[in-house]
Each structure stands twice: as C-alpha cells, then as structure tokens.
Amino acid sequence: MAINWFKYSSPASFYSLAGKMIPLFAAAAVILLIMGLYIGFFIAPTDFQQGEAYRIIFIHVPAAWMSMFLYVVMACWAGFGLAFNTRLSSMMATAIAPTGAMFTFLALWTGSLWGKPMWGTWWVWDARLTSELILLFLYIGFMSLQAAIDDPRRADKAGAIIALVGVVNIPIIYFSVQWWNTLHQGASVSVNQAPAMASTMLMGMLIMVFASWMYSIAVILKRVRIIILERESHTTWVAELQKDGVA
C-alpha cells in the first residue's frame, strides 16, 4: 500500500487527516486510562515499604516521562521547522508546548503530594526537582515568547531557537539522580536493567504511560487543527470550509 506521506505535509490535507485521527486517539486514551487506573488502584498490590501512597506513581511517572519526552519532540519539530522552513512542523511545536507544560506541572504537583508522606517534605531543592522546575519555566518561556511575537514566521523561528537551547536541560533532569546523590530515588524502569518493580505494578504504570501518549496525541492534533485554521484563515480552503460549516 503506497501512501503519499508528503501529501500530508501541507496544512490543508493534514487538517482533514488530523480530524479523522483525533477520535481514534481520544477513544484509545479513555480506554487505556480506565484500564490503567483500574489496575493501578484496584489490582496492583500494596507496596512493601510505601503502602498505598506509592500508587501515585501511576500518575507521577507517566507525567514526568511525558514532560521530558514532549519537550524533546517539541524541540525536534521546532528545529525541523527552523531548518527546512516547513510551517506544519513549527505549528506542531507550538501545539505541543501547553500539553508539555501541563504534564510538567502534574509531575511536580503529584511528586510534591508524594514527598510529604514519604520523604517528610513537600519540596526539596535537589537536582532532580530543580531541573524539572526549570523545565516548567522553559515551557512557559517558549509559550510567552511565541505569544509576544505577532508575525507567525518570526514566532516560529524565535521559539525554535529557545526550545533548542533548552534541550540541554533534558539530560540533566534524566541523569540527575545518577550524577548527584539526590533525595529522589533512581529510575525504577530503565533501558539496560530489569525493572525494579512487581509486574502488575509495572503493567499498570506502562498502560498509564500509553494512555498519556494517546491523550497527548489527541489533544495536540486538536490544537494543531486550531492553529492551522488561525494561520491559514486568509486561504481559500479555509474559507470554503467555513462556508460548508455554515451550510
């Protein structure tokens, strides 16, 4: 089956493709979310040292992963847009930022809720927590810079530069628990080691990760559609679309 992928790099055709894909991803997100939460809160066993409070990992860990992952994806799209002057990839970057910021905030917030009963403090200035907080600032900086620039082309490029500069922070967050002896524990799931986690717990968590992915894709596609409409409002295809919508 031959699909002409380049066809979808134009905003107009991507707009309709995204419209078809959103319901699929949204449905997948809802189903996985229900499954993940059910496993996490009803099936997964109590932890031997943290008791019930550990269950926050089912939200905290996916959120923290997504916060970093989305930043990298955002920077890639932005960099791609900067290098090849492709409008759609810059729009993708703009669409990712709010979701990334949301997940970063969620990771910080749930982590803080976890920290109080487990560590005995809401917040501690160790390397992991500080660098994750910087990540939130970077997302906010990216969004406000883009919001302050009226010309969309300049906004795309300027945002891309700041996003690429901020990428330095990602390895720092990820490796902070290895480089410094932080209060934050090391990774439970990593590429080169067997997970330090019972399998039901791991399954619940991974399902929640997939749920977050599906959710992010659905929301980002939705946002890209809106951005496309805004940016392309002067084109004929948008005008026709609006006419159809009225009729």
Next chain:
Amino acid sequence: MKPRHKKLAMIVAGVAALGVASVLVLDAFQSNLVFFFTPTQVAAKEVPIGKSFRIGGLVTEGSVQREDTSTTVYFSVTDTSHTIPVVYTGILPDLFKEGKGVVAQGKMSDRGIFKADEVLAKHDENYMPPEAAEALERAAKAQKASLSE
C-alpha cells in the same frame, strides 16, 4: 589571515574550548558536589565545621530509641563502614524505618552527635508487594545462613 583560515582557526578554538569544558565537568564530578554527605565523609571531617549540612545513609538496625515523654528520637546513620549517632526532636516521616534510607539536616555537636533539625526518608526505586519482599528477605537470610555454614 584569509577568511578560510580564520574560519578554521575559529573552529579549532571552539573545539578546544569545548574540550576544556568537558575536562572541567569531569573534574567537578570527581569531587563532592553533593546533596548530602555520607557518614564516612563525616568521620573523615570532610564536612562543614560548625555549619548546617545534610547527612545521608541507612538507619542502623536496632539503633532507634524514643523518649517516652517527648518526640525526641535517638538513632544512628550508617554507610556500613562508619556510623554517626543522630538526635532529632519532631515527627518522623512514615517511611522512617530501621535499615532504610534517611537524609537528615543539622549540625554536628561538640560531643560528636549529629543534631538534626529535619529528617527526610529516602526510599529506593524498588516496588513490590509485601509478600514478595518477605520472600526476598527469607531467600537472602537463607543464602547468608548457607554461606556461614
């Protein structure tokens, strides 16, 4: 200098600067840029004198003593080679247990006791049901017993 040479010189200078930077980073990671100090470092007097700092390690098995009338707790922190006695008044976090990780902030007193203002529990990255933990522990004990025989 011709422009081409100038460009080359700039690239060489840039690479050299990055080389220096990586040497500096490696150098920094050799020394202690730490969130907490270990009991060994405390014993070796590598810690701030007369200043507040953090000490981290495991709570020594059987060392926790609580006063009946107050919330003052005595325990010691170990990294298996050295052990430092700690005194703390206040509420301990849920995860504070003998044999588990702990990070305490405070000062060394003159008598070699660490007076903590704040005690934080540091848990590890392992998650498992209690039965599994017990089974692991039994296995470890059995192994130990078989080794000592």
Next chain:
Amino acid sequence: MHHRLLNCNYFDAMFLWIIKRDLLLAVRRRSDVLITLFFFVIVVSLFPLSVGPEMNLLRTMAPGVVWVAALLASMLSLNRMFSSDYQDGTLEQMLISPQSLPLLVLGKTLAHWLVTGLPLVLMAPVLGIQYDLPSDALFVLVISLLIGTPVLSLIGAIGAALTLGLRGGGVLVSLLVLPLYIPILIFGSGAVEANMAGVDFAAHLSLIGAFFFVSLVFAPWVTAWSLRVSLE
C-alpha cells in the same frame, strides 16, 4: 580626540572596533552603566534592612543575595545590548556586513560584560563586607562572579536578541533567560557557601568554568542566528 582612539590599523580589527565602539558609547552614556551598578548596590543593601541586622543570618545569606542581585542587575542591562543599534539601523548594517556575525556578537557581548559585569565583580567585595563575609569567602565570591558574569552576558545576549523590538521585551527577556541562569546561580553561590562551610569549593567553580566555555562557543552563534530571525 576620540576618533584617534578608534583608529586601529591592523587587519581584521572588526572585533576590536566593535568593542571600542560600544565602550565609547558607554562612556558617552555613563548614566546607563551607573544605573546598573546602583541597582546592584541598592538591592544588596535592601536585605539587611528587611531581615534585620543579625550578623550570622546575614553571613549565611550573603552569597545568595549578592549572586541574585548580580543576576538581576545584569539582566536589567540586557535590553540595552542590541536595542539602540536596532533603533538606529546599525544592527541592520552589522547583519549585512562581510564580517562574521558571531564574532561581532562576541565583541558586543564582551563590551557588555566590560561595562556591566566587571563593575559588579569589582563592587562585590565592598558589599560582601557589609555582610561581614570573611576575607577568603570574599575572594571566592569575586572569583565566582568573575567566571560567572560573562556567562550571564553570553546567555543573556540570546534572550536580548530574541526579544528585540517586542512589546514588553523587558519582562519577556527575564522569563526566557532566568531559567537558563539558574545553574550559574546555584554553583556561583554554592562555591561561596562551600568555602564558608570549610568544604572544597573547586568543583563549583569548575562547573561554572565549563558553563563559560560551552556558552562561549555556542552563545554568539545562537545570538547571531536569533538576530537574523528578529530582523527579518
């Protein structure tokens, strides 16, 4: 008289030209430089007034306070880095000059540091004395500022270039640049604290040094790129 000062006859002196030009402009507009310095002094002096004169407390706070004030002061001056050149069209000329733009940017950054960063470094010991810092801690403070403030100028240049000519550029530049400043702040004040605590402080300084070299290589380049984007 001044034009003789500017008369440099060796080849490829553009880097020096731009530094001399910016220094000359700073001399002609002394008040801009002095405002930054006064800001630094006033912010540092506000803390003893607000937290009380207890010397132990002040000594503990000093590294952090001096570093935060230095950071804010250097940020305050970032807006001026390119805006006047932008308004009178000289920035346009720099962008289409046959000289290497990153090198010109490096020259401007160096000039910026010489008129804003260096005075802060020189001023810091005086302010440290206000906080009753011991002399070796003062020394570490000055060294950490000496290595750290150029990084503030280098990274700040990126933010200044990106926000050129925008509404509310001043606030925006802080939003962009402050997160990137945090590591410098942590290790800069960390070095002084470590020294006061009697612990080895070299690791902190090494890390700031590493930041310096990395930003020396990449920041002018990114700034040049940002300027092209902003002027397009």
Next chain:
Amino acid sequence: MLSIGYNRKLLSYPFIPIVLQGIKVACVRGDRELFKDINFSLGTGGLLQVRGPNGSGKTSLLRMMCGLSLPASGEICWDGVSIGTLNEEYFARTTYIGHLGGVKDDLTVTENLCISSAMAGSEISSDDASKVLNTIGLGGREHLPVKVLSQGQRRRVALARLLVCNTTLWILDEPFVALDVAAVQLLREILERHLQQNGMVVMTTHQEIDINASSITQLQLF
C-alpha cells in the same frame, strides 16, 4: 561632469558582467501577501528603480535584495547563485542604506564614518574621512556628535558611506529624502559616476530625478 573631490582607490569591479536577478519573488507580511511573482534583472552599469505606493512592499523587497530577509517564495540570485547561499561573499559586494541610516547619535560624524566603513569591510583613515566629509558638505562638522545635526545632515552622514565603500551593488531606500537641492545634485552625480564605473544601483524614490545611466529599469509594485 563635476569632479567629486575624493577619488576612490582600488576599484575592484570585475569587468565580466554580473547580474542581480529576481525570479518569482513573493513577500508575505503577517497574513497579507504584499506582492508575488516579481521578476527583475539588473546588469552592470544598470539602475533599477522600484516604484509603488506606500505599503506596497518596496522596503521589504530591498531588504530581501540585501539578504536581510528571505522571500516567502522565489529566489534572488547574484551572478546565477542564490544570495542566501553566498552570504558574506555577497555582503562584501553590496552597500545598503535604509530608512534608518545606521548612524549613531552619540558618536561624532568622523567616528560614525570610520566605524561604518570598517564594518563594511573597508577601513579608512581619519584623513580620508575628512576628505569625504568635505565632499559631502559636512566640512567643519567632523567632530560634532550626530545628535546635534539636522535631519538632512544626518542623511549626508549615512550617504558619505557611498564615497568610501568599494562595493558593486548599492541598494538605497529613498536616498533623496530630507536632502536639499545641492545635496540632491551631489548624490545624483555620485550615482551617475558609480554607474559609469560599472556599478549597479537599486533604489526606491518618490521624486522624479533623472539620472543618466546606460540602462534604467522600472519595477512597479502595487
């Protein structure tokens, strides 16, 4: 032809004809398309006059020709090569004087000229500078800061760069604005001389000024 006091040295114009060419150039500002499918071609010794009402994109087109901004689509080529890939090589052959003169208020007239010409790649001594300033009618004001000069005099400081630069292509945005009769006449002579020496000029102007050139092209924007 009147003599122009200051003689440029070392004119390095190659005598192979060079062409500045625009192919289907388009410009978008914000959401609005200012122009599209603009074609032009300018050879050695040629003058290209860009005309059009306010807001038709004259300045935008000139900035594209300088390499300050990229066309939304289409290409501008120098000697057959897109100027986007030439960069510094191309910048060494062009001089641009825009709305903003690129003159610093806090520097003196001489300092301004020395620095701007150094930046453009041709350093001059202060003696050369004062000769040029005499020619352009700023004699006696060499050491005044530019901020005390009149609008027309500032404009002259900016235009003085044309007399010291060693470039082929001059891109001038409204060069005659704010100039008095004598200065207009002087600038006309400078331009004519440049064209005779196989230079190239692109300019926008609202005034009707007849310049003698072997080839004059008009480019009308709407």
